[in-house]
Amino acid sequence: MTATELQKRNEKSDHLRVLQTDSGQFFVESGEGKILYSVTINDAGDSCTCGDFAKNIKRDPDFKCKHILAVFNAVPKREVEGAVFLEKHVPRLDERWITKIEGKEFVKYPGLLDLAHQHGLSSIEVDIVQMPTNDNGNFAVCRATVMSKIGETFTDIGDANPNNCSSKVSRHLLRMASTRSIARALRSYTNVGMTALEELADFNDAIPEGGKNEYPTQPKAAKKPAAKTPKKTSPAAAKPKAKPAPVAPAVENQTQEKPAGQTAGKDNAGPRMSEAQKRAIYNLSRRRGISVEQLEQMVADAYACDLETLTSSDASAFIRQLQQAA
DSSP: OOHHHHHHHHHHTTTOOEEEOTTSOEEEEOTTSSOEEEEEOSTTOOEEOSHHHHHHTTTOTTOOOHHHHHHHHHHHHTOOEEOOOOOOOOOOOOGGGEEEETTEEEEOHHHHHHHHHHHTEEEEEEEEEEOOOTTTTSOEEEEEEEEETTSOEEEEEEEEOTTSSOTTTTTOHHHHHHHHHHHHHHHHHHTOOSEEGGGSSOTTTTSOTTSOOSSOOOOOOOOOOOOOOOOOOOHHHHSOOOOOOOOOOOOTTOOOOOOTTOOOGGGOOSOBOOHHHHHHHHHHHHHTTOOHHHHHHHHHHHHSSOGGGOBHHHHHHHHHHHHHTO
16 A cells, blocks of 8 residues: 555545444444444454455555544544444334233234334225114124335224224224224234234223223112002902812923023024124134134024024124134
C-alpha cells in the first residue's frame, strides 16, 4: 500500500461515523450512512467487512481500508460513539387482554387483533354465510379470512343466535357472528389456544355467583311470591266423600311416558337445520378430531335422533357445545 493510497483513504475516513459496543466491537458507517461495516482491531491483525478490504488484503497483508483508518483516527480523538445491539421484536400477547373465569383463561378480541398486527396482519375479510331469519331460528353464520403480509390465509366461521348470545347483543346477531368468526381466524393466525371471550354464550353464565365479574350487570329484582288466597269451600264439598271402588290397572294399550328431552327424531318439532349449520358442525368436529361415527353417537345421546334430522334449534345448541369444547 503506497503512501499516496494511504493518504487518499485517510482523507475519506475523516467524516465517517465510528460506533463501539460495550464488548469492544467497532462499527463504521458508510459514506452514504446506509451500511455499517464491522471492524476488528487486535494483535492478530486488523480486518473489515467492506468490499475494498476483501479485494486488496489478498495482495497486500498490510492493507488498511478507510473504515479501519477511521477507527485509528477516532479512538485517540475520543470521537467514538457508544452503540448497543437491538433485540428483534418478538410478538407477544399483552396480559391485560387475558381474563380468568372459574380458573380458565380467555383472551379478549382486542388482544387478538393487537397480536395479529404484531405478526404482520394485512387484511381481514368477512363473508355472510347465512342471514338470521325466523325460518332458521335467527341463526347467523359468518366466515372470516385473515391474510398476513407474506400471503398466508387463515379462515374460520362464527355463528350467533338468541340462545348463544348475551341478551345485550341478541339484537345484533350478524355483528356477533362476524366478531366470533374473526376471533377464531385470528386465533389460528397467531397460534393462540385460548378461547376468545366473545365466543362464550353469555359472560354472566360463565361467572359463578359471588365471583369477580368483569362484565357486571344490574341485579334483577327478586320476584315476590304471590300471596295465596284461601279457597272457599262449599258445604257440599266439606262433607266426606265416599271412597271410589278399586279399579284394576289396565295392562293392554298402556304406553310409557317418554322422559323430557328424549323424543324420537321423527317427532322433533321445528324446522330442520340448515346447510350452513350442518357445515359448521362438520367443520368444528373435524378441527377437534371427532370422527363421523363419534359425532353421530353424540347427537344420538343428546337428542335421540340422527344428525340429519336435527332441528335448527338443536343444531344451534350442538354447535355451541362443540365451540365451548375448544
